[in-house]
Amino acid sequence: xxxxFQRSAxxxxxxxxxxxxxxxxxxxxxxxxxxxxxxxxxxxxxxIDTDQIIPAEYLTLVxxxxxxxxxxxxxxxxxxxxxxxxxxxxxxxVMKTEYPVIIGGQNxxxxxxxxxxxxxxxxxxxxxxxxxxYARIFFRNCIATGEMYPCxxxxxxxxxxxxxxxxxxxxxxxxxxxxxxxxxxxxxxIGEAGPxxxxxxxxxxxxxQGMIKxx
Numbered sequence: 655x656x657x658x659f660q661r662s663a664x665x666x667x668x669x670x671x672x673x674x675x676x677x678x679x680x681x682x683x684x685x686x687x688x689x690x691x692x693x694x695x696x697x698x699x700x701x702i703d704t705d706q707i708i709p710a711e712y713l714t715l716v717x718x719x720x721x722x723x724x725x726x727x728x729x730x731x732x733x734x735x736x737x738x739x740x741x742x743x744x745x746x747x748v749m750k751t752e753y754p755v756i757i758g759g760q761n762x763x764x765x766x767x768x769x770x771x772x773x774x775x776x777x778x779x780x781x782x783x784x785x786x787x788y789a790r791i792f793f794r795n796c797i798a799t800g801e802m803y804p805c806x807x808x809x810x811x812x813x814x815x816x817x818x819x820x821x822x823x824x825x826x827x828x829x830x831x832x833x834x835x836x837x838x839x840x841x842x843x844i845g846e847a848g849p850x851x852x853x854x855x856x857x858x859x860x861x862x863q864g865m866i867k868x869x
Contacts, residue, residue, distance in 0.1 A: 689803070689825035689848065691781045696743050696753035697817045698734070703765030704792065706733035708774040717773045724749050726770065727777025741817050743778065750779040755821055758785030759812040762804075763792025769799060776801025782823045784811060784830055784841065797847045800855025805830075806842040814839075 712729045715722040727750065731743035744751045756775065762785040763771060772795045775783070782803040783796075796804040803825055811830070815821065820833040825848070828841040844851075853859035860866040 689844070689852070690822060691754055691803075691825070692822040693754040693781075693820070694752055694818050695755040695757050695815055695821045696731075696741075696751070697757045697812050697815050697819075698731075698759065698762070699738070699812055700759035701761045701764055702734075702758055704763060704768050704771040705765055707731055707763065707771040708768070709733045710768075712774075713768065713770055715770075717770070717777070723773075723777050726774045727751075727779065730774040730778035730780070752779075753817070754779055754781040755823055756780055756783040756785075757811050757815050758783055758788075759810065760786045762786075762788050763795075764789040767791040767795070769795045772796045772799050772801040782825070784823060786810060786812075797850050798856045800851050800853065800858065803844060803848070803851055805844060807839060808842075809839045811839060 715726045822831045830839045850859040
């Protein structure tokens with residue numbers, strides 16, 4: 655699925671009236687820095703829903719509170735079944751993941767429209783997700799919160815890569831490199847969503863563009 659992000663003032667106004675929350679840790683890339691993320695990947699399959707990403711019992715945590723934001727991240731992807739995912743995305747007893755890159759199949763982020771899903775992943779330390787396709791609302795929530803880059807690919811990487819593989823995602827050049835083999839895989843361009851995520855989300859982007867008055 656390719657979703658073009660609209661930068662018009664009315665779109666920003668509608669988003670600001672929805673469930674978007676101000677949080678404390680985002681991608682927030684400095685101007686001029688390349689969008690390059692290197693690290694170990696965590697591989698998931700098709701139809702990873704938001705209840706697997708962050709179960710409803712943890713939605714009482716408030717992302718605008720720094721300590722609760724960190725705690726929310728420690729539960730990211732805790733809803734994945736142990737028999738299919740014996741490796742925990744965030745190890746017991748720690749707050750951050752060792753996997754900044756998530757690999758998905760089709761329809762990543764399906765299910766309910768909870769904004770806590772990308773927030774939890776970002777709080778855990780995820781910087782980018784590379785999947786074949788996304789649920790529309792999850793894709794938009796990634797952009798609105800500025801938590802991580804939702805990149806798309808036509809290659810079924812979840813059948814090719816394994817959890818723990820070292821990869822580099824070069825978003826500017828739309829390439830993922832598997833360092834265990836040296837093979838590169840094409841990604842779709844991030845497009846107009848990129849600058850919004852770079853800024854740290856829709857509110858920060860709107861402020862930087864003069865769409866929202868600052869005190």
